Structure formats: C-alpha cells, structure tokens
Amino acid sequence: MRLPCPFCGSRDLSEFTYLGDATAARPDPDAPDAASAFFDYAYLRDNPAGPHREYWYHAQGCRSWLTVERNTRTHEILSASLASGNVQ
C-alpha cells in the first residue's frame, strides 16, 4: 500500500502512522449529555467494510496529518488531503 501525500507524492506505507476513524467529532464538554457523547466518541465505531475516512501521520516525511479515504475491502486509496483545517 502507498499513500499519496499532498506534499511528498506517492510514498510507502512504512513512512506513515495510523490513528483511526476521522469521522468522529469531538463533543462539546459543556453539553448536558457530554458523558454519553464522549463515550460514543471514544469507544464506538462504524467500522465499515468499504470506504473509510481515517487519519494518517506522515511521520517519516513531511510530518503532516492527513485525512485519507480508503476502501477497507481492497486497500484502494480514494483520496488524501491535509487534515489541518478539517479536524472535527
């Protein structure tokens, strides 16, 4: 698997570190349902078989955080962009 880094181009998987699901949005800690919202955020996952939006860190390259869309059935990369500005 190779990931298309917006800065560095197509780079080998071994340069990247995986964080996980990029669709979870950090809840408001002051909301009345914060406890259950944080449980959802920290522990529950959609875990889809198919397209999956996820965070990768280009640790051995430009050290950018990326948002990558990847098919979990085939490992096909559908898109990759800088995560900065889009973090939820």
Added chain:
Amino acid sequence: MQFSALSLAYNALTGHRHWKPTWRDAAPKDAYDIVIIGGGHGLAASYYLAKEFGFRNIAVLDKGWIGGGNIGRNTTIVRSNYLLPGNIPFYELSMKLWEKLEDDLNYNTMVSQRGVLNLFHSDAQRDAYARRGNAMRLEGVDAQLLHREEVRAMAPFLNFDNGRFPIQGGLLQKRGGTVRHDAVAWGYARAASDLGVDVVQNCEVTGFRIDNGKVEGVETSRGFIRAGKVAVAVAGNSSRVMSLAGMRLPIETHVLQAFVSEGLKPAIPGVITFGAGHFYISQSDKGGLVFGGDIDGYNSYAQRGNLPVIEDVCEGGMAVMPMLGRARLLRGWGGLMDMSMDGSPIIDRTPIDGLYLNAGWCYGGFKATPASGFCFAHLLATGTPHPTAEAYRLDRFETGHLIDEKGVGAQPNLH
C-alpha cells in the same frame, strides 16, 4: 464407530469412495429455539448448549463453509498466561477444556502441550514477567520464571548475545502449546451435529427481524429463520452483522498476518516469543515453522496485509532466531480481527431482547474457543453470565470497567 483400522483398510482397498461425511450438511428449518451465527466459537457454543444444557433445537449458521473463517486462519497457539483478574480464570477454563477436548469430542484435535516460552531481555521486563507469573500462580495457573541458562538448555539455537536485546531469561507456561485448528472445527461440528444441532453452511445473515425491542429471527440468504434467541459470534465481522440490528460496537476490524515456512525436521521445541519485538513461532507437526507478529495497524476487511509488517516480523525473527534466515517462506495469509477498545472480548446480552453477542477477540480468539463456547452457552441457556466471563460485559466501556492488559487505552491497533 466411524473410523477404525478396519474401515481404513476397507476404504484404502476400494479407492476411498465410500467415506461418509463427518457431519450432516443440514438445510435450515423454519424455526429454532436458538440460532447461532458463526461457525467458529458459535459451533463450540452449540455443542456445549446441547451437551451441558440439554438444548437440541439449535442451528449454527455460517456464511461460508465450516473451517473456512478465522478458525482456519490462526497460528494454533493455546495458552493462559494472562495478567488481569478478568482474564486469567477465563483463559484457564479454556486451557482445562483443551486438556480434555479429545476425550470430550472423541476426535483427535492434536492438543500438544509443548510449552509456551516468553523471552525477556531487560531487568524491567524480568520484573514485569515475574509479576505476570505470580498473578498466574495466584489463580492456580502454572508458570515458571527461567533464567538464561535454563532457556539455553531448552532452546540453544536462540541468539542469546544480541547486542541490543540479549536474552536474560523467560516465562514458561508448560501446559500451553498448540492445537490443530481445522480438527477443532471438524470435531465440534461432528459432535454438535451428532447431538442434533443443525450445522448450516453457505447461509449468510442479511438482517434481523426485531419487533418492539425483541428479536424474532434472522433474515438469511436461505430465507427467514424464526428464533427464540439469536446469538452472534462472528468475530472479524461483528460490526457489520450488529449494524444490521442498528448497533455500533466498540470494535475496529484489523488484519493480522501469519506465515509458514517450508517443512523442516523438528527444530523448535514449543512456542517461543520474542520479548523485544512482537514475534512468536512454533513448529507444526508437518514441520513448517508457523510464525507471526503485530497486526498491520489499519482498519481492513481485505484478509491480506502489506509488506512492511512482513519485513518487521521477519526482522524480529532474525534477531531472536538467526537460523530462520536459512528457511524459505512457504506462504502467508491474513485474518480479520475484531480489535476491541481495551483488547479484551465481549460475551454479553445486548439491549435488544433475545440478541446475544460474542465478539472482540482481538488476536486471541483461537485459544479461547472452548471457554468462549462454554460461557456463551451458559449465558444463552441460563440468562446469567458464567462466573469466569462476568467481566466481559458490553457496557464496561461506558462504566469504566475496562480490561486493558497492555494499558494503551482506546486505540485498537495498539492492543
């Protein structure tokens, strides 16, 4: 008796055309007391439901063929060398069930207690392993802390003087070892089928029929099947199946690779693990060196992994066992792991009445097969969890009662 020296001779002389199938390939009926989804742990559960709890009207559904899922995609290691109170009694129950499995099933599952040796490479790691060994012995599990020369006597071929990770000793569980994984599937299938369980293959669940918060049955590729209780044991695909019931789980699916070398003469006495990386190895009775390491680390349903992990596993192998470099790799494969948020499994009821879940086995599912089946059967039959599996609750993530052996938190690819 299905197999004897006489039947072998008869079939050898008649071209092996008269062997009977080992178990009935059942067609699904319209309704059952209990429908179990998943022909791995689910098969074990059906056997214990029939044998220990007297249920007969049970079906096990598998989307493929028996032995074609994760029960055929593991490294066959069994052990009970855990640290935490929620885990040790459960895995020890499993170990005890392994020890009598062949008598129990009347099937040669090739249970071989050849020992599991975890190497340590630093003073801190010695302390950690001593603690683990003490925790095991407090629960009545066998554990021995070996010093370097004792390890050398067992396995002289290891690289004791690696400049970075010299071997200082090891934690040995002598009762651990390996079991022939396919035979476990076949043995449970035959024993369950003989007790009246319908083992239904090529029957994929496509939905649940839920009315007013109570499950009524499952929609499948072979029609609707009514059920008093539905039990889901489909680790690797738990999130997908439970999403059909509208549930989200504290689980991510990851791929774990394993490898086998060409067949060699007996070289490795038991199971050996490298403490400074993640590498474990044993030798099958056929002679192949069976080994593996970390999961790839990203969500995947692909049943195949990538090259960096293969390189990492082989580097670990070469660091601890340089003689491996002379062996050729025969093949590698990937299996899907239900990686839970604390690295421990779930055996529990769900908020939907009559729907039960057995999931989150991470990459420790094979060794747990008998106890997982037994405890799941206990829960399905009695409505209360088995005492050794009480900690495996679905709501423990919400209440904070995590069982995190590694202490890495809610990051499934690190467990």
